Amino acid sequence: MFDYQKPLIQFVWHLCLVGVCLLLWCSSGNAGIADTWKHCECEWQPWEAWSECSEECYGIKIRERSVQLTQYDGCDEFTDCATNDMGSDAAICNSVCFNAGTYMSSLDTCHCVSGRYGRCCRNLVTCGDPGGISNGRKSGSNFEFNGQVTYRCDQHHNMTGGDSKRVCQDTGMWSGLEPTCVFVNTCGSAPCQHGGECIDGLNEYTCVCLPGWSGKDCQNDVQPPIASNCSGDIHVFTGETVTTVTWIVPEFHDPMDKGVTVVANYDQSQYEFPWGDFNISYVATKAHNAMTSECTFTIKVRPHPCEELNIPKNGARVCNGWMTDFGQYCLVFCSSNFTLPRNYDFRQWYVCGASGHWIAPIPMPNCSVPVYSFMETPDSQTTEKDVGLKFEACPVDNADIASAYIEKLQSSEFSTICPNSDSCKTENVKVDCY
Ligand SMILES: *[C@@H]1O[C@H](CO)[C@@H](O)[C@H](O)[C@H]1NC(C)=O
Ligand SMILES: *[C@@H]1O[C@H](CO)[C@@H](O)[C@H](O)[C@H]1NC(C)=O
Ligand SMILES: *[C@@H]1O[C@H](CO)[C@@H](O)[C@H](O)[C@H]1NC(C)=O
Ligand SMILES: *[C@@H]1O[C@H](CO)[C@@H](O)[C@H](O)[C@H]1NC(C)=O
Ligand SMILES: *[C@@H]1O[C@H](CO)[C@@H](O)[C@H](O)[C@H]1NC(C)=O
Numbered sequence: 001m002f003d004y005q006k007p008l009i010q011f012v013w014h015l016c017l018v019g020v021c022l023l024l025w026c027s028s029g030n031a032g033i034a035d036t037w038k039h040c041e042c043e044w045q046p047w048e049a050w051s052e053c054s055e056e057c058y059g060i061k062i063r064e065r066s067v068q069l070t071q072y073d074g075c076d077e078f079t080d081c082a083t084n085d086m087g088s089d090a091a092i093c094n095s096v097c098f099n100a101g102t103y104m105s106s107l108d109t110c111h112c113v114s115g116r117y118g119r120c121c122r123n124l125v126t127c128g129d130p131g132g133i134s135n136g137r138k139s140g141s142n143f144e145f146n147g148q149v150t151y152r153c154d155q156h157h158n159m160t161g162g163d164s165k166r167v168c169q170d171t172g173m174w175s176g177l178e179p180t181c182v183f184v185n186t187c188g189s190a191p192c193q194h195g196g197e198c199i200d201g202l203n204e205y206t207c208v209c210l211p212g213w214s215g216k217d218c219q220n221d222v223q224p225p226i227a228s229n230c231s232g233d234i235h236v237f238t239g240e241t242v243t244t245v246t247w248i249v250p251e252f253h254d255p256m257d258k259g260v261t262v263v264a265n266y267d268q269s270q271y272e273f274p275w276g277d278f279n280i281s282y283v284a285t286k287a288h289n290a291m292t293s294e295c296t297f298t299i300k301v302r303p304h305p306c307e308e309l310n311i312p313k314n315g316a317r318v319c320n321g322w323m324t325d326f327g328q329y330c331l332v333f334c335s336s337n338f339t340l341p342r343n344y345d346f347r348q349w350y351v352c353g354a355s356g357h358w359i360a361p362i363p364m365p366n367c368s369v370p371v372y373s374f375m376e377t378p379d380s381q382t383t384e385k386d387v388g389l390k391f392e393a394c395p396v397d398n399a400d401i402a403s404a405y406i407e408k409l410q411s412s413e414f415s416t417i418c419p420n421s422d423s424c425k426t427e428n429v430k431v432d433c434y
Contacts, residue, residue, distance in 0.1 A: 032084040040075030042082075043068045053093035057110060057120035058103060061093040098122045114170040115145030127168035135181035145170055156185035160202060193218045212255060222291065225252040225260045225284035230295035236273075237304045239354045246270040250295040252284035260284050273301045275326055303327065304356025311434045314338040315367035316391065318405045321430035322423035328352040329414050333401055334367035335433075336390045341369055349412060394433035402429035 033042075045066045053059035065088075067081045074080060078087065097103050097110030101121030104111050112121035125145040132138050135157045140149035147168045153159050162179025169175055187198035192207035196218035199206045207216065212223030230250040236243060249269045252260045262284045271278075281296040302325045311317045312332050319330040330350040334340060344365040351359040391401055403426050409418050418424035 032082045032086045034079065034081055034083045036075060036080045037082075040072060040080050041070040042080070047089065050091075050093075055094065055119075056122060057094045057097050058108075059093050060090050062088055062090045064088050094120075099124075125168070125170050125172050127172055127174050130166060130174050130178065133179060133181060135183070136179065143168060149174075151179050151181075153179075153181035156183060156188070157181040158184045158202065191217050221256055221258070221289050223254060223256055223286075223289070224291035224293040225254055225286050227252050227282075227284065227293055227295045230282075231280075231297045233297050234299045236299065236301045237356070238275075238301060239304055239356065241354070242272050242274050243301060244270060244272050245299050245301065247280060247297075247299065250282050252282075252293070252295075254286055254288075256288075258286055258288035260286050273299060275301050275303060277301075303354035306352030306356055306358050307362070309350060309352075309358070310363040311432050312364045313366035313368060313434050315364075316394070316401065316431055316433035317364060318401055319430045320409070320417060320424075321428040323417055324430075327354075327414075327417060329409060329412075329417060330364070331405060331408060332364050332367070333391055333404075333431075333433075335394065336392055337371045338367035339369050339371050340365050340367060347408075349414065351414065391433075398429065398431050399426055401431055402426035405429050 036042075045068060047063045047065045050061045050063045053061045067078060067087065069075050069081050095103075097112070097120055099113065099116045099121045101110040101112040101116060103109075109119060110121045112118070115125045117123050117125060127143050127145075127147070129143055130138070130149055133151055136151050136153040136159070138149050138151050140147065142148070145168050148165060150165045151159070151162075152164070158181070159179045160182045161177065163176030164179060166174040166176045166178075182202045184200055184202060186203065186205035187200050190198065191205055192198045192209070194210060194213045196207040196209040196213060199208065207218045209215070209218035212221065214220045214222045228251050229248050231248050234245060234247060236245050247269050249264075252262055254260050262282055264280075264282045266280055278299045278301070279296060280299060281294060283292055283294040285292045306328060309317060309319075309328070309330060312334070314335050315338065316333040316335075317330055318333050319328050328351065332340065332344075332346060332348070332350075334346075340346065348360055350362060350364060353359060391397070406418065406424060406426060406429065409415065409424070
């Protein structure tokens with residue numbers, strides 16, 4: 001009996017790989033028969049059945065046969081019949097890789113087509129069930145190579161991110177990413193209050209509120225009271241020291257019909273004011289949301305304004321630059337080479353009072369008289385009138401004229417408009433020269 005020996009089989013197999021096996025198997029006919037074959041009456045028994053194939057692909061199958069010999073002298077073992085082992089036979093079986101794989105001799109393995117794997121390419125790649133998704137449905141049940149699944153979101157849901165179709169790849173992974181279904185019928189519950197417009201969004205809505213409302217759901221009343229008939233500033237000119245001014249009381253209301261309370265700094269809409277500025281203020285408060293709005297305006301009570309005073313030729317008009325709303329007090333100054341005509345006096349004040357009229361007739365006189373005429377015929381009265389009221393030329397160096405003006409003002413009957421040096425100071429004197 002021949003015992004199957006694995007090393008031998010492998011030896012045979014490898015010889016086959018290099019193309020020798022054909023020769024080997026072909027020569028197994030009678031070449032190994034020993035000289036004593038006849039003498040020992042050796043006789044082959046029929047081949048037994050082939051063994052199972054050793055591998056699924058490119059395996060070996062073997063079969064065996066035994067030899068019968070007659071036990072003459074020197075005839076008691078297999079070697080008396082055969083010089084080498086012809087009791088076994090081997091052949092390649094399953095000489096294909098499955099599923100269109102190709103055998104690669106150098107690696108002694110099958111190279112499989114996409115989607116197949118395993119030594120013999122018998123196995124089909126599978127990606128497994130990719131699972132369902134929330135708020136959507138998956139269709140397709142072929143999870144093997146090239147199988148496809150598709151996803152659809154349920155009603156009121158939109159797919160955001162991920163892929164609606166995924167394919168099982170030869171890596172055993174599904175292509176793309178699992179999709180996400182997000183709720184989009186967010187306005188379905190009509191969440192916006194007070195007439196706000198709802199805009200659907202991904203998992204959340206947005207309210208566009210009507211004026212006066214705010215908040216996520218337009219739930220907050222942010223409407224302040226609305227003022228109507230709010231007066232503008234009021235200018236009143238009067239010759240009297242006190243005058244009665246009447247104004248329109250503003251009205252406040254709330255479009256949402258919540259209560260509004262109004263606080264005013266004057267409890268009437270009519271009041272006696274002296275000359276000056278008076279702020280009138282109405283503040284409305286809506287208790288419901290503590291919002292306020294106000295109407296404020298100023299009442300300006302002034303003496304009547306006077307006509308614009310001229311600037312004397314070759315001279316300057318010098319006036320107070322402060323409290324001008326309440327009176328103007330002006331003098332004429334002449335440039336050094338000119339003086340006033342004989343019948344005019346530098347000491348004359350031109351005053352605009354409450355009546356709106358200049359006291360002393362205007363216009364101011366021009367410095368129309370060249371000064372040499374006086375030099376030639378000195379006149380004590382004229383010289384006196386000139387003292388301190390001269391300047392070199394226009395434009396003027398204000399400081400000297402201004403201090404001369406203030407000196408004159410303080411010693412005049414109008415000294416009350418120069419009560420202190422805060423406003424009555426040289427910088428505030430207004431000098432305009434011609
Ligand atoms: C959801 O998808 C529909 C159809 O494509 C689209 O009209 C709608 O604007 C989407 N909704 C959101 C919130 O993106
Ligand atoms: C605004 O004042 C005018 C004149 O006094 C008056 O006719 C009108 O009704 C007032 N409007 C409101 C809204 O109070
Ligand atoms: C009146 O209001 C103005 C600003 O609106 C302010 O500058 C001024 O001081 C106020 N006058 C009085 C007398 O309150
Ligand atoms: C004033 O007159 C004198 C003499 O005529 C002259 O020299 C001087 O330049 C004049 N001054 C001015 C400011 O015109
Ligand atoms: C002063 O001069 C101007 C310009 O020459 C002239 O229009 C005006 O009438 C003169 N004023 C007086 C009071 O003479």
